[in-house]
Amino acid sequence: MAVVAGVDFGTLSVRVSIVDDRKGRLGSGVAEYPLYRTKQDPNHATQRHDDHMAALAAAMRRAVEDAGVDVMWDCRKGECGICQVKVLDVSGRIDHRDVFLSQQQKETYASLCLCVARAARGEPGDPGSASGEPAAVTLHLP
Numbered sequence: 001m002a003v004v005a006g007v008d009f010g011t012l013s014v015r016v017s018i019v020d021d022r023k024g025r026l027g028s029g030v031a032e033y034p035l036y037r038t039k040q041d042p043n044h045a046t047q048r049h050d051d052h053m054a055a056l057a058a059a060m061r062r063a064v065e066d067a068g069v070d071v072m073w074d075c076r077k078g079e080c081g082i083c084q085v086k087v088l089d090v091s092g093r094i095d096h097r098d099v100f101l102s103q104q105q106k107e108t109y110a111s112l113c114l115c116v117a118r119a120a121r122g123e124p125g126d127p128g129s130a131s132g133e134p135a136a137v138t139l140h141l142p
């Protein structure tokens, strides 16, 4: 059995779909991000990477809940650690973004806080992926 989370970034929102290779779609979640415009140039519009990443985390939380995965949540901000889950495998690196785990715990890749962590490529602070290969984290979920 394989369960994967697919991510689809649109113009103003991101959707996460969780799919089981035997049962089909288990759940999905959507979260929006803003488009910034300036009065000086009505044709100029931009977005922020931090908004994309925050929306991705929110959409993932909603998809996990919609899939019926029994994860405990509390702060949903990476502060309490109650959503901590075991990491089974990593392709790329984990962008932890929590303040609960110690730096040493983060470096072992043994667990992550599901509410804020994500798979990433490249160095911290660099949103790009030079290789084009997707980053992935395999988790043991309850």
Ligand code: FES
Pocket: 072, 073, 074, 075, 076, 077, 078, 079, 080, 081, 082, 083, 084, 098, 100, 113, 114, 115, 116
């Ligand atoms: S819910 Fe508190 S760290 Fe995730």
